[in-house]
Every structure is written in C-alpha cells, then in structure tokens.
Amino acid sequence: AADLAAGIAYNSNKPAEHGEAARTPPEGVHVAAGAPAATAGTASETQSSAKVGSGAPPLGVNPNDGNLDRVRSDAGGQRLTTNQGVPVGDNQNSLKAHLRGPTLMEDFILREKITHFDHERIPERIVHARGSAAHGYFEAYQDLGGITRAAPFAQAGKRTPVFVRFSTVAGERGSSDTARDVRGFAVKFYTDEGNWDLVGNNMPVFFIQDAMKFPDLVHSVKPEPHHGMPQAASAHDTFWDFTSLMPESMHMLMWTMSDRAIPRSYRMMQGFGVHTYRLVNADGASVFCKFHWQPVAGTHSLVWEESNKIMGADPDFHRRDLWEAIEAGAYPQWELGLQVFTEEEAEAFPFDVLDATKLVPEELVPVQLVGRMTLNRNPDNFFAETEQVAFCTAHVVPGIDFSNDPLLQGRIHSYVDTQISRLGGPNFHELPINAPVCPVHNNQRDGMHRQTVNRGRVSYEPNSLGGGCPFQAGAAGFTSLREQAVTEDKVRGKPELFADHYSQARLFWISQSPAEQAHIVGGFRFELSKVQVPAIRERMLSMLANVDATLAHGVASGLGIPVPPPQPLATALPLPQYAPSPALSLLARPGGQGVKTRQVAILIAPGVDGDGVEAIRAALLADGAVPHLLAGTLNPVRTAGGAMLAVEKTLENAPPVLFDAVAVPDGADAAEQLSRDALALDFVRQQYRHCKPLLAVGAGTALLGKAGIPPLLPDGSPDPSLIGTDPSDLADALAAFKTALAGHRAFQRETDPPLV
Numbered sequence: 001a002a003d004l005a006a007g008i009a010y011n012s013n014k015p016a017e018h019g020e021a022a023r024t025p026p027e028g029v030h031v032a033a034g035a036p037a038a039t040a041g042t043a044s045e046t047q048s049s050a051k052v053g054s055g056a057p058p059l060g061v062n063p064n065d066g067n068l069d070r071v072r073s074d075a076g077g078q079r080l081t082t083n084q085g086v087p088v089g090d091n092q093n094s095l096k097a098h099l100r101g102p103t104l105m106e107d108f109i110l111r112e113k114i115t116h117f118d119h120e121r122i123p124e125r126i127v128h129a130r131g132s133a134a135h136g137y138f139e140a141y142q143d144l145g146g147i148t149r150a151a152p153f154a155q156a157g158k159r160t161p162v163f164v165r166f167s168t169v170a171g172e173r174g175s176s177d178t179a180r181d182v183r184g185f186a187v188k189f190y191t192d193e194g195n196w197d198l199v200g201n202n203m204p205v206f207f208i209q210d211a212m213k214f215p216d217l218v219h220s221v222k223p224e225p226h227h228g229m230p231q232a233a234s235a236h237d238t239f240w241d242f243t244s245l246m247p248e249s250m251h252m253l254m255w256t257m258s259d260r261a262i263p264r265s266y267r268m269m270q271g272f273g274v275h276t277y278r279l280v281n282a283d284g285a286s287v288f289c290k291f292h293w294q295p296v297a298g299t300h301s302l303v304w305e306e307s308n309k310i311m312g313a314d315p316d317f318h319r320r321d322l323w324e325a326i327e328a329g330a331y332p333q334w335e336l337g338l339q340v341f342t343e344e345e346a347e348a349f350p351f352d353v354l355d356a357t358k359l360v361p362e363e364l365v366p367v368q369l370v371g372r373m374t375l376n377r378n379p380d381n382f383f384a385e386t387e388q389v390a391f392c393t394a395h396v397v398p399g400i401d402f403s404n405d406p407l408l409q410g411r412i413h414s415y416v417d418t419q420i421s422r423l424g425g426p427n428f429h430e431l432p433i434n435a436p437v438c439p440v441h442n443n444q445r446d447g448m449h450r451q452t453v454n455r456g457r458v459s460y461e462p463n464s465l466g467g468g469c470p471f472q473a474g475a476a477g478f479t480s481l482r483e484q485a486v487t488e489d490k491v492r493g494k495p496e497l498f499a500d501h502y503s504q505a506r507l508f509w510i511s512q513s514p515a516e517q518a519h520i521v522g523g524f525r526f527e528l529s530k531v532q533v534p535a536i537r538e539r540m541l542s543m544l545a546n547v548d549a550t551l552a553h554g555v556a557s558g559l560g561i562p563v564p565p566p567q568p569l570a571t572a573l574p575l576p577q578y579a580p581s582p583a584l585s586l587l588a589r590p591g592g593q594g595v596k597t598r599q600v601a602i603l604i605a606p607g608v609d610g611d612g613v614e615a616i617r618a619a620l621l622a623d624g625a626v627p628h629l630l631a632g633t634l635n636p637v638r639t640a641g642g643a644m645l646a647v648e649k650t651l652e653n654a655p656p657v658l659f660d661a662v663a664v665p666d667g668a669d670a671a672e673q674l675s676r677d678a679l680a681l682d683f684v685r686q687q688y689r690h691c692k693p694l695l696a697v698g699a700g701t702a703l704l705g706k707a708g709i710p711p712l713l714p715d716g717s718p719d720p721s722l723i724g725t726d727p728s729d730l731a732d733a734l735a736a737f738k739t740a741l742a743g744h745r746a747f748q749r750e751t752d753p754p755l756v
C-alpha cells in the first residue's frame with residue numbers, strides 16, 4: 001500500500017512485469033517481422049515476391065492484387081491495445097477491489113481478452129482436419145485455348161497465384177502427419193476470372209461411387225463413436241466392416257494399403273483431380289479431362305514401421321518438411337498433366353469415366369504436361385490462412401466444367417455448405433485467403449461478419465437506378481456446357497459398368513514392383529490383424545480373392561485363416577483384362593533432384609575424425625542434402641585433432657526415423673563410445689531395417705558390426721546402400737553414398753520378418 005501511495009508498482013520485485021524493464025524489454029524479446037512480400041496496390045503475391053522475381057512474358061493480370069497486405073499486421077515497435085485500439089497499461093494484472101480483493105466486473109480489458117480467447121477455436125474440418133499449406137504460383141507451358149478458355153492456360157508463361165493445402169483425411173486437427181491415409185491435395189488458383197479450386201487427393205480413385213455413401217464411409221473410418229478410438233487410423237472394425245460390405249471400395253483399398261498412403265513428404269507425392277472434369281473452349285466445345293500433379297522431386301514413401309515411429313518422434317513430420325524446404329529456398333514443384341479425351345473415346349473405354357473408383361490408364365490416354373506449380377512462400381499465419389482457407393469443388397471458372405460423376409455432383413454441394421458452419425456464415429469468401437484477386441460485384445448482401453461496404457441504393461437486378469450494374473457478362477461469363485438431353489426414367493441407380501469392382505484393383509496389383517506388392521500384403525495384414533471380429537476379416541479376404549490369389553494368400557497366412565471362396569461378382573458383364581501399367585508404380589517417378597533436401601545424420605562422439613566429418617558434410621551440402629551432427633548430448637564434441645564440433649541434435653531427441661540416411665565417420669574413440677550406446681546401435685539398426693543408405697568410415701564400421709548389420713544382402717550379393725570404406729577412399733565412398741541416397745531405399749534388404 002505504501003508503494004502504491006508512492007506511485008511505485010507494488011510488485012517491484014518483478015522488474016520484468018513493471019517499471020523500466022517492462023517498457024523496454026531486453027533485446028531478443030521481440031523480433032521485428034520482415035517486410036511483407038508484396039506492397040499493396042503495386043503487385044501481386046506472385047509478382048513481387050523477392051523469391052520468385054518477376055517473369056516474362058507478363059504475369060497474370062489481377063487488378064485487385066495485394067489483398068493480403070490490406071490485412072497483414074506486424075506488432076514490431078507498436079504498443080499494446082485492446083481491440084478497440086485503447087492503449088493497455090498493464091497486461092499482467094486484472095483490476096481488483098484491493099490487492100487481495102475480488103476482480104471487478106468493470107475490468108473491460110480482462111473481459112475482452114478472455115472473451116476473445118474463449119471463442120478462438122473454430123470447428124475443425126469434418127474430414128481433412130489436419131493440413132499444411134503454402135503459397136506459390138502456377139505457370140502455363142503453352143496456350144491451351146484450343147481446348148479450354150480457363151484463364152491460367154491462356155498464354156505460355158502466364159503465372160497465376162495459388163494457395164495449396166495438403167492434408168490427411170481421418171485424423172483430427174492435432175493428429176499425426178504420417179498415419180496410413182489418403183492425402184488431400186487442394187489447389188486454389190486465384191485466376192483473373194475468379195477462383196478455381198482443384199480439390200484433389202494423392203490417389204487417383206476413391207472408395208465410393210456416389211455421394212450418397214460419403215457420410216457412411218467417413219463415419220466408419222473416424223474413431224468409433226462409443227469410445228472415440230482409434231485416432232487417425234483405418235485399422236479398426238468399423239472401417240473394414242463397411243468397406244468389406246462395399247466391394248466398390250476394393251480398388252481404393254489397394255492404393256491405401258500401398259506405400260502411397262505413407263508418403264515421405266508432401267513434396268514427393270502425386271496429386272489427382274480424381275473425377276472426370278470437362279474443359280470447354282471459347283466456342284463452347286468440350287472434352288473430358290483428368291488432372292494430374294507430378295512432383296519434380298519424384299514419388300517416395302516411408303516404410304510402415306518407420307511412419308508409425310515418426311508419429312511419436314515428430315507428429316509434424318510433413319508439416320515441418322514442407323515449411324523447412326520452402327524456408328531453405330528448395331521450392332517444391334509439380335508439373336500439371338492432363339489426360340484429355342472425347343466423349344466418343346470415353347464410350348469405348350472398358351470402364352465408365354463417371355465412376356470415381358476407376359482411373360484412366362496412362363497407356364490408354366497419355367498425360368500431357370501443361371504447366372508447373374511452384375510453392376515459394378510459407379503462410380504468415382497458420383489460422384488466418386491454412387485453417388481459414390475454404391476449398392470448394394463448386395469453385396470453377398469459365399473453361400472448366402463438371403462431369404456427371406455422381407460423387408463429384410454431391411461434392412459441388414457439400415463444400416460450400418460445410419464452410420457455412422465451419423467459418424460461421426455465408427461471407428467466408430471475404431476472408432483474405434479466400435478472396436478472389438479479381439473484382440467481385442453482385443447483389444448479395446449482409447449476413448454474419450460482412451466486411452464489404454457496398455455503396456449505392458441498388459442491390460437488385462434488373463435496375464435502372466444503378467445504370468443496370470453490375471451487368472450480366474453474357475457469353476464472356478461462365479456458361480454451363482449445353483449437354484444433349486437424354487430421355488430416360490428418373491432413377492436411383494448406377495450404370496452397369498460401375499459394378500466391375502475388381503479389374504482395376506487387379507491392374508494396380510500387377511503394376512507394382514515385388515517390394516511394393518510385399519508392402520501391400522503387409523498393409524492388409526496389419527490392418528486386418530487389428531480387426532476384432534473374425535467375420536470381417538474373412539469377408540475382406542473374400543474380396544481380395546477376387547483381386548489376386550497371391551495377395552489373398554499372403555494376407556490370409558498372416559491372419560492364420562484360410563482364404564474363403566471369392567465374393568460373388570456384382571456383374572455378369574465380360575470383364576476387361578488390363579496389361580500392367582508401369583506408371584502406377586512409385587518407382588516410375590524417381591524424380592530428377594538427386595539428394596536435394598534429403599536429411600542425413602552424422603553420428604559423432606569425442607575422438608571423431610574432424611576432417612572426415614567436414615568432408616562428409618561438405619559433400620552432402622554441395623548437392624543440396626541436409627547433414628545434421630548428432631551426438632549423445634548437446635555438449636560440443638572434441639575431435640581427434642582437438643577441434644570442437646557443435647552438436648545439432650541428440651540421439652535422444654532425433655531418432656533414426658527422422659533421417660533418410662546415416663554416416664558414421666572415422667575415429668577409434670568415437671566408434672568405441674558409440675558402440676557402447678544402445679541408442680547409437682539402435683540408430684544404425686533401424687536405418688538398416690528401413691532400407692536406408694549407411695556410410696561407415698574406418699573405425700566407424702565397427703559400430704555396424706556391433707549392431708549386427710549383415711554385410712551382404714539376404715541373397716548373398718553386395719548391398720549397394722551399405723558403404724564401408726577406408727578413410728583414404730572417402731571420396732569414392734561419398735559418391736556411392738550419394739547415389740544410394742538419391743535412389744532412396746534398398747528394398748532388396750527386406751525380409752519378412754526383418755533380420756535386423
């Protein structure tokens with residue numbers, strides 16, 4: 001009380017809260033935000049990014065560019081205020097009747113702060129709740145005016161800004177990135193003629209054929225409703241109960257049990273529009289089209305045991321990977337491919353192009369590459385951008401149109417509808433991340449959270465008081481394709497070809513390499529072994545029996561039951577016999593980036609050969625790989641030559657599953673110490689078991705011996721990814737190590753069960 005009377009903060013023993021120190025926090029307490037990438041009114045997200053530079057030919061013309069700058073806020077150098085802009089003097093203490101008295105109702109500052117906090121979560125997405133996103137641009141390779149008038153394809157070299165969100169499907173917002181699951185691949189193109197959302201997945205087919213079944217599918221895969229388990233997993237009874245009663249899901253199950261469901265990185269997976277869409281040109285002529293995104297980094301996956309362990313070690317594994325690659329300037333890129341075919345061609349296919357459980361084999365219709373997407377900027381704010389972005393399949397632009405795929409037709413409704421509850425009303429298009437970069441004018445008005453201040457007295461059309469504006473664009477606007485009317489009964493039903501549930505599941509199976517096939521068997525075995533009800537396992541096996549006998553037997557033998565008779569087919573039509581499609585194997589796309597962005601652990605301990613460490617590090621950095629020095633603790637490590645090496649990560653905080661490869665440098669004392677550390681032994685064992693490249697130099701090879709790593713492959717031949725070397729041959733060994741790293745995994749090592 002005496003302090004107060006004297007005007008001194010009573011808590012004078014806490015200088016950080018009061019007094020001079022609070023007013024001028026020590027350096028490092030706040031970090032000034034960097035300049036925003038774009039300057040309002042001058043250039044777009046794409047055009048002015050220092051990282052992108054400017055392009056020629058001219059970039060897309062977007063008159064309202066700069067929309068994000070309008071709402072960017074940086075607090076550097078600013079004083080604290082309430083939401084009403086009132087400066088806040090004390091952000092530590094609520095207003096009380098006296099020091100030990102009750103808090104006063106009148107404390108509007110406390111109440112505003114807590115009220116905002118109480119409401120700062122929004123409902124998570126029903127599906128695809130967990131995701132990560134980035135900004136970038138799409139650049140067209142050529143003018144596609146002959147087949148589509150869609151703005152992004154209007155001119156070779158034209159750039160259109162994009163925002164892309166990748167996601168898992170089943171897990172909740174806080175779940176783990178590496179669960180076995182489909183990945184969402186949603187692209188928002190901010191085109192000159194409005195936003196186009198291509199809301200796809202990393203697999204080209206889907207579980208079901210009709211939107212009518214979507215709530216059932218999702219209910220079956222989500223945690224079971226009575227006890228809320230399991231999180232982010234399809235390995236439970238309700239999912240397999242449902243799918244084993246829905247043979248149309250068979251093809252998609254082959255994809256989700258394959259390595260496609262455990263990608264190494266968002267940057268290393270394909271994307272697909274899944275449905276057949278239509279492209280429409282300026283004359284109103286239309287062709288069918290399937291969209292493909294092909295990663296420049298190639299397609300690569302994890303192995304199942306590894307992805308399971310990553311869920312504990314780093315649940316943000318894919319989020320971090322995307323973020324770090326962009327921060328490091330290793331911008332992820334995909335080429336956009338189109339499969340274009342006419343209605344007449346589609347009629348001759350042995351499947352129905354309106355059936356989302358079928359793909360169009362690339363041997364039947366080649367994929368034509370039409371442009372490239374580059375992601376070059378991380379969001380400023382996760383909530384404002386990644387969480388609030390609203391993708392809707394209904395968001396198409398002139399030149400893109402829907403097909404009658406009954407799954408797509410349902411989605412056209414679902415996405416807009418879900419945003420209304422998730423984002424709190426019909427004005428979600430005004431959120432900065434969702435706002436088009438071209439002008440928006442119509443007579444839609446009001447509603448919750450409306451921001452636009454529409455001027456004038458006219459909000460209807462036709463009108464004379466507003467000069468007839470905004471006026472209809474006529475032929476320049478979106479016009480739905482005129483489809484020829486078909487006279488048939490109004491029905492609930494499906495075309496007969498939809499009932500072929502197995503031919504393409506078999507096509508997928510016969511197109512995989514032996515290692516991929518083994519992983520599919522392992523995927524089914526794992527999931528079905530988690531199922532408790534025997535009848536469900538048997539029913540699933542009766543479906544697998546229709547796909548391939550080896551597959552069915554492989555899974556059945558792991559479950560300890562015989563293969564039951566195949567499930568009766570749903571159609572009597574003669575079924576197509578597909579030849580293998582090599583494009584369906586992950587191995588078809590190794591990518592052209594070598595070791596770029598691959599994470600490599602270098603295990604060090606006191607007495608390590610410092611020059612050797614430097615040589616390994618330099619060789620990896622030279623080709624864009626990311627070396628990390630790991631030791632038992634963060635204590636700097638003294639090399640044999642007496643230099644000190646800073647340790648970046650520890651064996652404890654960075655387990656082996658987080659790295660693509662490991663190197664053990666020379667140094668007798670170091671090798672001796674590592675050989676006594678179970679974490680180090682485990683490290684190299686897991687690297688071996690997960691088929692990753694290992695490099696051991698000089699005395700470092702002792703660690704591999706101690707860990708029981710076999711020097712040869714199970715068939716007795718040399719293991720090209722297991723590189724032991726004398727220090728004098730380090731240069732050659734590093735070259736071999738990098739070749740192995742670029743090749744990703746040595747699956748020839750795999751045995752079932754694993755040897756190490």
Ligand code: HDE
Nearest residue numbers: 125127128165184185186200201211214274410414415418
């Ligand atoms: Fe979705 N889906 N979906 N979906 N979907 C949603 O929309 C839905 C389907 C896909 O990063 C929801 O905004 C129905 C296929 C992605 O924000 C919801 C049907 C494909 C994303 C919804 C499907 C997808 C979603 C949940 C069957 C691949 C995440 C929150 C008729 C082509 C987008 C939301 C993002 C999200 C409905 C099937 C992809 C509820 C009804 C097929 C990538 O509206």
